[in-house]
Amino acid sequence: MDSRPQLSVIVPVYNEVATVRTLLERVMAVRIPKEIIVVDDGSTDGTPTALEEVQAAIPDTPDNRLTLLFRPRNRGKGAAVRAAIGRVTGDIVIIQDADLEYDPAEYGVMVAPIKTGRSDVVYGVRGFLSHTSYSYWFVVGNRLVTTATNMLFNCYIQDMESGFKAMRADLMRQLGLRGNRFDIEPEITGRVLRLGYRIHEVPITYYARGRGEGKKPEGSLVEGESVKIKDGMIFDVTRTDQS
Numbered sequence: 158m159d160s161r162p163q164l165s166v167i168v169p170v171y172n173e174v175a176t177v178r179t180l181l182e183r184v185m186a187v188r189i190p191k192e193i194i195v196v197d198d199g200s201t202d203g204t205p206t207a208l209e210e211v212q213a214a215i216p217d218t219p220d221n222r223l224t225l226l227f228r229p230r231n232r233g234k235g236a237a238v239r240a241a242i243g244r245v246t247g248d249i250v251i252i253q254d255a256d257l258e259y260d261p262a263e264y265g266v267m268v269a270p271i272k273t274g275r276s277d278v279v280y281g282v283r284g285f286l287s288h289t290s291y292s293y294w295f296v297v298g299n300r301l302v303t304t305a306t307n308m309l310f311n312c313y314i315q316d317m318e319s320g321f322k323a324m325r326a327d328l329m330r331q332l333g334l335r336g337n338r339f340d341i342e343p344e345i346t347g348r349v350l351r352l353g354y355r356i357h358e359v360p361i362t363y364y365a366r367g368r369g370e371g372k373k374p375e376g377s378l379v380e381g382e383s384v385k386i387k388d389g390m391i392f393d394v395t396r397t398d399q400s
């Protein structure tokens with residue numbers, strides 16, 4: 158019997174003790190056979206203990222196999238995702254943030270185009286409706302980098318920075334990702350498009366946390382951040398005022 162899970166859920170997590178338990182419970186409630194690979198790299202707020210408690214309290218089942226990877230030094234979301242890719246055994250990979258901004262209940266919608274062979278890559282498109290968009294410049298920045306992607310690759314996607322990305326596992330491995338931090342998002346998009354794959358987008362529900370709840374420094378794409386074009390293909394958004 159093939160014991161490979163249909164789905165591998167990669168959860169990068171850094172200092173998310175307030176949400177990570179609930180998030181994992183929601184992931185496990187999804188009725189798709191899956192493995193869940195959580196990567197923590199140096200959280201200092203009790204997240205590692207919370208993860209171990211979840212693992213001790215909820216035994217693995219064929220529908221839910223939990224793997225915890227602890228890395229000693231903080232290296233960023235991209236490095237965490239890359240570490241997890243090496244452990245993936247499922248057919249389809251989905252990246253799931255550990256805060257509660259993206260809803261695991263929507264995995265069915267995310268993986269359907271891949272399961273039915275209609276697409277290799279699916280992105281969840283955020284609506285950026287007023288009740289979840291805490292910052293005007295955050296939304297404008299997202300639109301800006303997505304427009305730059307469309308111009309570079311002559312495509313028409315709506316939300317290339319979405320953290321809700323699913324794709325065939327073999328394609329994910331083929332991307333040869335190198336990004337360590339949030340540059341992983343444009344890097345995935347750039348490499349997928351450069352390989353000639355079309356991104357299939359589906360609308361998803363997005364619950365943006367407020368700037369005060371997140372851990373990123375205050376700032377915007379307009380003040381203190383810049384868009385860089387790398388190799389004419391992959392671009393990156395970097396803060397220019399951080400040390």
Ligand SMILES: Nc1nc2c(ncn2[C@@H]2O[C@H](COP(=O)(O)OP(=O)(O)OP(=O)(O)O)[C@@H](O)[C@H]2O)c(=O)[nH]1
Binds near residue numbers: 172173233370371373
């Ligand atoms: N392992 C690891 N995970 C990280 C790191 N930085 C962020 N993450 C995780 O990556 C996911 C996305 O990070 P967020 O900080 O939520 O990024 P964001 O959604 O753009 O920002 P917010 O608006 O603050 O939520 C979350 O699950 C984080 O815990 C890191 O350095 N290491």
Ligand SMILES: [Mg+2]
Binds near residue numbers: 256366
């Ligand atoms: Mg977030």
